[in-house]
Amino acid sequence: MIAFEHVTTKGKGFHLQDISFCLEDGFIMALAGENGAGKTTLLKHILEPDISYQGRILIDNIDIKKNRNACLNRIALVSDVHTMPGVYTVYDVCRLYQYFYDNWSQEILEKSFRQFGVPGNEQMKNLSRGGFFRMQLALGMAHKADVFLMDEVTGGMDPVFRRELWRFMRELAADGATILLVTHILDEISLKCDYRGILKTGQLVEWEEVFGE
Amino acid sequence: MTEWQKVQEFDREIVRYEERRESGFGGLSMQCIFATIFSFVLMWIPFKEIFRELGAYWAAFHGILLFLGVYWRMRWLMGLPGARGLVSWKEYLKYVPVDWREYRRHRYQVLFRYTGKMFFCFAVSQMVFQVLSCVFAGTAVCFLGIAYAAGMCFGCVLLPGMVCIWKYC
Numbered sequence: 485m486i487a488f489e490h491v492t493t494k495g496k497g498f499h500l501q502d503i504s505f506c507l508e509d510g511f512i513m514a515l516a517g518e519n520g521a522g523k524t525t526l527l528k529h530i531l532e533p534d535i536s537y538q539g540r541i542l543i544d545n546i547d548i549k550k551n552r553n554a555c556l557n558r559i560a561l562v563s564d565v566h567t568m569p570g571v572y573t574v575y576d577v578c579r580l581y582q583y584f585y586d587n588w589s590q591e592i593l594e595k596s597f598r599q600f601g602v603p604g605n606e607q608m609k610n611l612s613r614g615g616f617f618r619m620q621l622a623l624g625m626a627h628k629a630d631v632f633l634m635d636e637v638t639g640g641m642d643p644v645f646r647r648e649l650w651r652f653m654r655e656l657a658a659d660g661a662t663i664l665l666v667t668h669i670l671d672e673i674s675l676k677c678d679y680r681g682i683l684k685t686g687q688l689v690e691w692e693e694v695f696g697e
Numbered sequence: 698m699t700e701w702q703k704v705q706e707f708d709r710e711i712v713r714y715e716e717r718r719e720s721g722f723g724g725l726s727m728q729c730i731f732a733t734i735f736s737f738v739l740m741w742i743p744f745k746e747i748f749r750e751l752g753a754y755w756a757a758f759h760g761i762l763l764f765l766g767v768y769w770r771m772r773w774l775m776g777l778p779g780a781r782g783l784v785s786w787k788e789y790l791k792y793v794p795v796d797w798r799e800y801r802r803h804r805y806q807v808l809f810r811y812t813g814k815m816f817f818c819f820a821v822s823q824m825v826f827q828v829l830s831c832v833f834a835g836t837a838v839c840f841l842g843i844a845y846a847a848g849m850c851f852g853c854v855l856l857p858g859m860v861c862i863w864k865y866c
Binding site: 581 | 698703707711777788789791792794795
C-alpha cells in the first residue's frame with residue numbers, strides 16, 4: 485500500500501502541493517501529466533532522503549520519514565536514471581546491494597534473471613534500456629518488494645517488451661503488489677490501469693478509478 | 698544483520714571487487730617497491746656515474762607512478778566511476794535501505810584506524826631519507842641530481858604511505 489497524505493514540498497524550487505491519495509495492495513496506478521508537472525518529483529519524494537516536505541508518505545502504513553529503511557526494503561524502483569557502476573557486471577551489482585535487503589533471495593534472483601532473460605555477466609554500461617529495466621525488476625523480485633515504482637518504463641520500448649511487461653505487472657498485482665507507474669501513454673492509462681492520477685504544476689488535479697473503461 | 702554490519706559487508710564486497718579489477722594498480726605498487734630497491738642498488742655502485750643517473754631516472758619515474766596511485770586511491774575514497782563521471786557513495790546508496798552516512802562513517806573509520814601505522818611508516822621513511830641524503834650528499838649533479846633527489850623523496854616518503862593507503866583505506 486502506498487499513501488500520500490497532504491504532501492507539500494517545503495523550501496524553494498519545484499513544489500508538490502497538497503498531494504493526497506491512497507493506493508491499496510494489488511492495484512496499478514498510472515500517473516500522467518505534462519513534462520515538468522511533477523511526476524518524477526513525486527517519486528523522488530518517496531525515495532530521496534534530502535527532500536523536505538510537509539504531510540506524510542506511508543508505505544504499508546509505515547511513515548517513510550520515521551523508518552526509511554523499512555520502507556525502502558519494500559520498494560523496487562524501475563527507472564532509467566541510475567548510478568550503478570558502469571564497469572560492474574549485473575551479478576556484481578546484485579552482490580553489492582544484496583546486503584542491504586532483509587528479505588533477499590538469491591534463488592528468486594536467478595529465477596527472475598532466467599524469466600526475464602537478464603544477462604548476468606554483462607557489464608552495466610553495455611545493458612540496453614530494456615535490459616536495465618528487466619534487471620531492476622529482477623532486483624525488486626529478489627528482495628521481495630511489494631511496492632514497485634516505475635518511471636517511464638514503457639515509453640520508447642518495443643511492443644513485445646511492453647506486452648510482456650504488462651503481463652508481468654498484472655501478475656505482480658495479482659500477487660498483492662502495488663504498482664505506481666509514471667507514463668505518457670494514454671492507451672495504457674485507460675485500458676490497463678486500475679487508477680489514474682493527473683498531475684499539473686505539482687497538484688493532483690484528477691484521481692479516479694478506471695475500471696471497465 | 699544490523700545497519701553497521703550491512704555497511705561492512707557492502708564495503709568488504711566492493712573492496713574485494715575493486716582490488717580484483719584494479720589489480721594492475723596493485724601490481725604497479727609492488728613494481729614501485731622493487732624499482733626503488735633496485736635504484737638504491739644502482740646508486741651504490743661506486744665510480745660509475747651512468748648507473749647513478751639511471752637510478753635517479755628510475756626512481757623519479759616510479760615516484761610519478763606512485764603519485765598517480767595515491768591520487769587514484771583518494772578518488773576511490775570519494776566514489777566510483779559511474780555512468781556520469783565520478784559518482785559519490787551517496788548517489789550509489791541513495792535508493793537502497795541504508796543511510797549513506799553510515800557508509801561514509803565506515804570508510805573514514807577505516808581510514809583513521811590506520812592513520813597511526815601510516816604515520817609510523819612516514820616517520821621511518823623520512824629518517825631513512827635523511828640518512829641516505831647525507832650519504833649521497835655531493836653526488837647530485839645538475840638536473841639528474843634533482844631528479845634523483847625527487848625520486849628518492851617519492852620513493853622513500855610517499856611509497857610507504859601509498860602502500861598503507863592502498864592496503865588499508
